[in-house]
Each structure stands twice: as structure tokens, then as C-alpha cells.
Amino acid sequence: MTGIIYVIFAAALAMGLAGGGSAIGIGYAGRAANGVLSEDPDRFGIMLILVALPGTQGIYGFISAFLIILQVDLLGGTPVELTAVQGLQFVGAALPIALTGLISGIHQGKVCAAGIGVAEKKPGDAMKAVIYGALVETYAVLGLVITIFLLNGIQV
């Protein structure tokens, strides 16, 4: 039964770290965007895209945590009985999205904050800055792929 403690820890790890990365990333981008908006409120639309971009890691973390919760039927109130080894497998499976989400979220936020500078000076090139931001997210996407496959491979 101790396994369930590790499973809860795994879900918390996926959501907490990836969500934390997104929160920090959005924090960087949001501060930069507010600076621009104080001068030119009409740029809200493109700023919103650049600020929202680092938010995806948190969603990937949420998805992974949700898959973990579903897999052990935590939502139903009577979770599957698991050994400690099985529980630790969930922790291992959660790590790819947790770590890539945390680190890429922070760095994507920094790239997007710089991109906001581009959008301010050359609004026509703002989407190019969005694409640069997306390059950083690649690794969170790959982290999510591996987490999904690892979770799929765990026998409960």
C-alpha cells in the first residue's frame, strides 16, 4: 500500500515542477509585456501569445499528473494497491516532464520576454519571436512523450 504515497508524490512532482517552470516563465514574459502595454495598450493581442507560450509546460505537467491519477484510480476513491517498487516507477516516469517542464518553462519565459522587445520595436516580426520561443518548448514536448510512454509501460 506504500506505493500509493510514491504515486501521489509522482503526480505532485509532474504538476509542481512543470507548473512552477511555467509560472516563472510567464512571470518573466508578463513583466516585460506589462512594460510595453503601459506605452502601447494596442499590442495586447501579440503580447498575450508571447506571455501565454511558457504556460504549456504547466499543462503538460497537469496532463501527466492526470494520467498518473487515472492509472491508479485515485479519482474513484479506491486506488489500486501498489508496492513501493511500482510506486517508484511512477516517480521515474514523472521525472522527464517534471524536469524538462521546469527548465524549459523558465528559459522559454526568458526567450519570450526578449521576444516582447522585438514585438514592441517591430510588430511585423513578432511571430518570428514566437517561433524562437517554440524552439525551447521542444524539450518539454519530448519530455511529455517519454512520460506518456513510461506511464503506459507501468503494470498496475
Next chain:
Amino acid sequence: MATGRVRKASLICPDNLAGALLEGVQSWGKMEFISIGEGSPSDPDTGNWEKISFILDTVESYAPPEPAFRKLRDGVPRVSISRAREIEEQVDIASDYGKLRKLDLDIKQAQSAISESEREAQLFKGLAEIPVSSSDTEFDTLYAEIGVFENVSAGELGEGVYVFPVAGPHKAVFYFRDSAGDTRRALEEAGFRRTGLPEDKTPEEAVKSAEKRVSRLKEKMSSCREAIRKDFLPNLFEYRVLGDIYENRIEREREALKGSETAYFKVLEGWIPRESEKELVELLEENFPAAYAEFSAPGKDETPPVILKNRGVFRPFETVTTLYGTPGYGQVDPTPYTAPFFILFFGLCLSDAGYGVVMMLVSLLALKKLKLREGAKKFLRMLVWGGGMSVLVGALMGSWFGNAARGSFLDRFMVYDALENPEQFLYFSVGLGFIHVLLGVIISAGKNILERDYREAFFSDIPWVGVLVFGGVFGVARIMGADAPARFSGYLVSAAAAAVVLFSGYRSSGIAARIGSGLYNLYGGIDYLKDMLSYSRLFALGMATAILAMAVNEIAGFLTSGFGYVLIPFVLLGGHLVLNLFMSSLSAYVHTSRLQYVEFFTKFFKGGGRLFTPLSWRSRRVELAVTE
């Protein structure tokens, strides 16, 4: 598909015809002028621009703000050029400018006088208890001053100086004329700030008089503003038309300055689409018989502008191409290859039929009901196609707002469940990556053949096409357990790889260097593998949409009691439409673009071109139309 070809057109016309000719070409809208000299202005009438600009800025500030939705719905009004010209004749710009300038100046002067009077009233309000004016404080042997001490107390000023409190912090200082020099120095050191008294009035009377003045000035300002609202605001539409007419005139002037001239003739040169040569000749014959045109092909040392000429479904995707860069003149335009993959990848990333339906309907409705600029229309058309593909993918995967419709008749369309067998979705995504990357290399080979760079095509591109095609066949045959085709394709892969080693280093000199370079190029083939794996993002984003939608449904499912029922619509609408549809479509757009730019375009697209921007009527405040 290669970019559109252009011809160089040289127009020669009598000097006095240049202005009309430029306007004719502007209405035609298919010629981009080239700078060939230091021409002179063709139309001296641009001097009114400053007056129009002032009138527009001033009157616009009096216009009530238009709701953003109405602006989107109605767009800007359409005005024909001939009607715009009639308006120009009706409006007396100089007279309107003069009257408006005077009203504006009166308002500004009144504003300044109000500030001054308010400051005065504020100052003397503090001295209202003093019943004297400055003329009452003139004595033969004494000076009397009123002010505030900022630094020290009055006791340190020395003998013969008398200080009395008069009102609040204000003090009256009396000192003898004989020792005025020393006392004033002492007062300065003590930080004495003189406030003074009004002349011929007591402070109380001065406050009342200033307040009366403020009230009178405010009335004057208000009547000036009312005059602007009454006399000028109703003509705002006409001023906007004039604003656009003048901006276009200035643009024509800029083009005229690019031309060259003799004593009697003006010469203008520019690029036109190759197929429009006859049209230009007819335009000149019909409207400007005194003008003459000559045509020539672009010279080798010239860099003509690039025309993207995609039609139908492909046209909106030109924005994806131009966001990355403009192809060079005569190079391959990647738009027709980009469009189908963009639509497919977008659909796979969004992968939900319910979201696809919402996206399609909202985009179609916006296209039908709103008056949008061309860029916004192109973007919405892309969303219509992407949403449509998402409906198809979502229906085949049984995803309608996640698992909301599971168990309904919609299951009949489902052929594959990504949540049951996710690895097949991943293999499919990487398989699409293989096709996309292979297409990129094939386009590169075709482009090099068209550009007569046969060595690059046959020594580098085609061997790689062989490695990829036979490698693909080899992989499929191995998975299916077909030994003979696997063995045969294995030999072909080896042969193609050998061709890469032997020939792709053709730029190096010496056999050893060529083979060394070829081996390095073969090792570089790992990049193709890396590129294909990058398409696994299609799987990840598709799964992310489906699972997040499922999570929203699950959360709504928990609320089926008491007050929870009230929250269900908010959770479903907020979760599905605000969170998931917004974030997933943003990710779908951004990552689909990235796959085009990083994995596909890098195989063949060089860029460096400049888009064809002909002189045409630009519309900003109104839509200027050449036809009625």
C-alpha cells in the same frame, strides 16, 4: 512552384503628364518603381498635407470612441476615387484650417490662462485674512514684504528687522531702507520665499477676481469646443477621405522622385508582372497616348522583386512562407508544399472534432460578418482549413470535446483510439516526418536541376533521396517481416550511401578529401533522423489536447450535486474553450510553423528575396476604390 516572373518597364512621357500618368499607374496597381535618378516632384499640391493632418488630428480627438466590435463589423467606409475627388473640390481646406487653427489656439490660450488664474487664486487664498494690497504697504523709511521662511526662524535676522505672523505660515517682514542690503542677504540665507500681495486689491478680492476669470475662460473654451463639434465634427468623414487622398498623393510624389528627366520628358522605370505587359500598353494607349513604354527582361546584376502567385486554398498559407522569409527571384515558392502539410499537422495537433467545429464556425462567421483586412482574412482561412482537418482527425480518433461523446452515434466514425494505442500515433507522426523531410530533399533536387546546378542535384540530393526512400522501404519490410524486400532494399540503401560517400564531397579537391568529405556528409545524415523524430511533437500535442479535454470533463463530472450544477457550464466552457482550445490551437499553430521552418524549409529554401510592392491606392481611414 517557382515565384512569378517580372519585366522591367520604362515609361517616357512629357513632363507635364507625369503626375497624371503616375496616378493612372497607381490605379492600375501593378508597377513597382525603381530609383534611377533624382526626379522632381510631379504634383506640387502636397503642401496641404500639413493642414489636413492638423485638421484630422484635432477633429478626431472630438469624435466619440467607436466600439471595437462595431469597427470590426463595419470596417472602414468604401469611397470611389471619383467621389473622393468631388469631396476634395467641395472642402475648402485653407479656410477650414484657418478657422480650426484659431479655435484650437483660443482653447490653448484659455487653458494656459486658466492654469495661471487658478495658481493665483490658490496663492492668495492663503493670504485672504490680510486686508491690504501691495500699494498699501509702501512706506517712506520702511520696506514691508510678505513671505514664508523655509530654513530658520525669523529671530536670527538681526536688529532692525521686525517679523509678524499674518496668515498661516506667512510672515510680514518690516525693515529699514538704510539697511536694506544686509537685511535682504539675511532674508535670502534664511530661505525667505516672497509671496507678495496683489496690486490694487486685497488678497480676498484677487481670489474672487481670479475665480471669475476662470469661470469666464472655461465658458470660452466650452464654446470653442462646441464650435468644433458643430462645424467640423460632421465633416470628419470628408477629412478622412482627404487624409487618405493626400497620403496617396505623397506616396506618388515619392515614386516620382525616383524617376529621371530631361528638359521636357520624364522617365520612370519599374517592375511589372510578366503577364501584365499588354495591359500596361493598353492603359497607355487609352489614357496617355503621349506616353511611351519599353520593356526588357531583368538584367543579371539586378534583383527583381518576388511575386507569390498562389491561388485558392494555397493563398492564405503565403503568410506562413513570408513570416520565415521571401524566396529569391525565380526560386521555389514553398507555399503549395507548405499548405497541405500545415493543414494536416495542425489537425493532428488539435485532434478534436468538437474544437475543430468551433474553430471552423467561428472563423467562417468572422469571415462572413466582419470587414477585415486581407492579413486577418488569410489567417482566418488558415484556421478554417486547420479546424476542418481537426474535425476529420478528431472524428477518426473518437475525440469530440475529449471523451464527451463516447458511447454516442459518433463512435461509428472512430477508427483508432489514441489513448488505447498511443505508440501507433507516435509512429504515424514520425512517418509523416519521414515523408515531409523526403519531400524537402526532392524539392531541393528539383530546384537544383531547374537552376542547372546539376552537380548538387545528382551528387548530393539524389543519393540522399535514395538513402531515404530505400531506408524507408527497408524499415517497413523489416517491421512486416518481409525478408527478401528487406534484403534487396538494404543493398539499395548501401548503394545510395556509397554514392553519398563517393560523390557528395565533389566540392573538395583530391580524391581523399572528397571521400573524407563524403563520409562526413553521410554522418550528417543523422540530422535527417533527428528531423523526423522532431515530428513526435504531433503525437505529444495531439495527446495533450485529448487528455486535457478529458480532464475538463472529469472535473465537471465531480460537480453533479447541489451548487455544483451551477458551476458545470463555467467549467466546461472555461476548460474547453478558454483554456484547451486557446492553448492547444496556439501550440498547434506555433509547432506546425516550426516543423515547416526548421525541418522542411532548411532542405531547399534560401530566401533573401523582396516582395513585389506595386504603387497602388493605400487605404487607411477609408477604403479607396478605383471603381464606383
